């Protein structure tokens with residue numbers, strides 16, 4: 001049977017499948033392995049000096065290059081490469097070596113190998129060192145391929161962002177540096193701030209530091225049209241971030257993350273429990289104290305508890321809360337949870353008044369402090385309730401950032417770290433976008 005085909009390549013070139021090249025020879029080596037000799041399909045090339053295209057061969061050279069695994073192992077690839085005579089008589093460069101997409105100027109490994117290396121690091125999240133070992137490349141060659149991929153990422157100003165998330169993370173341990181002149185030690189906290197598109201979780205930028213100046217500098221460096229499009233910015237309860245946003249994005253509304261507010265309420269309950277343990281027993285809590293034994297139960301949302309767990313909670317308050325202070329603190333925490341779950345601003349105001357009554361009744365320094373925080377952040381809480389924009393995707397992005405850090409066992413060069421974060425996040429959000437376009441409603445706009 002004769003099968004219709006569009007291919008005009010010979011069998012060896014088809015199997016080796018190197019774009020723009022054909023196989024001219026292939027042999028089994030005496031000590032194992034194979035050697036494949038290839039040559040470019042098109043002879044002519046433009047002179048790098050004058051740009052004039054020429055196909056007059058001056059001489060032929062053989063160059064050994066690195067390639068991906070073809071079949072069971074990586075063959076020895078030898079490129080039969082012409083040195084071309086420049087067709088322009090006035091050009092100072094008399095001859096030049098042929099360059100192709102797969103073998104650019106001075107390259108010693110094929111482009112498809114560099115692409116495979118960058119793909120392994122970016123898409124699979126593997127360490128540069130490990131990928132270099134697996135593909136027979138130097139660490140720098142793999143890192144160079146990753147850096148080159150970062151250069152072609154779309155500019156932040158071209159991305160349409162309506163809801164922005166800002167969060168911080170520490171990218172390595174605290175270090176101390178000694179001033180050689182004065183001999184004094186300076187503590188350096190290597191923090192970085194990440195900017196995330198809340199709609200799709202893509203990391204837009206990473207800057208050194210977590211202060212107002214660093215955040216405001218990144219925001220003001222953006223295009224005015226980009227800044228005008230940002231409607232809501234989600235942050236943790238951080239006054240430095242709030243100040244930066246009010247300076248650089250005056251028209252944007254700020255939404256505070258509910259997770260961190262509930263975390264503050266949980267911290268308040270824990271502090272009250274610890275103070276009461278000291279006051280009632282004169283020591284830290286132990287397994288003998290029901291409040292200590294059920295310390296995690298105290299922090300869980302009442303609406304998520306089973307009947308048995310609710311009964312255990314009641315028994316704890318009965319057994320280990322003679323002054324009713326612990327139950328009062330717990331009540332304030334639960335009321336804050338109800339407030340944050342309000343469907344609209346009117347309901348939130350009513351819940352806030354109720355929270356005020358709870359705080360007055362509890363009358364403890366810890367609960368007053370929480371009430372003060374809620375009041376300071378009240379406009380941002382109302383934005384949260386009205387828009388529902390949280391920092392959840394920013395936190396998720398930070399989790400994958402930490403995975404990158406752990407895979408690389410830490411980073412010394414912040415530029416390499418930044419490139420890895422941006423590339424991996426762009427790849428993941430593109431993949432997520434593909435899934436969401438198939439089924440659900442989320443749009444990365």
Ligand SMILES: [Zn+2]
Pocket residue numbers: 047048049050051052086087088091092093
């Ligand atoms: Zn020339």
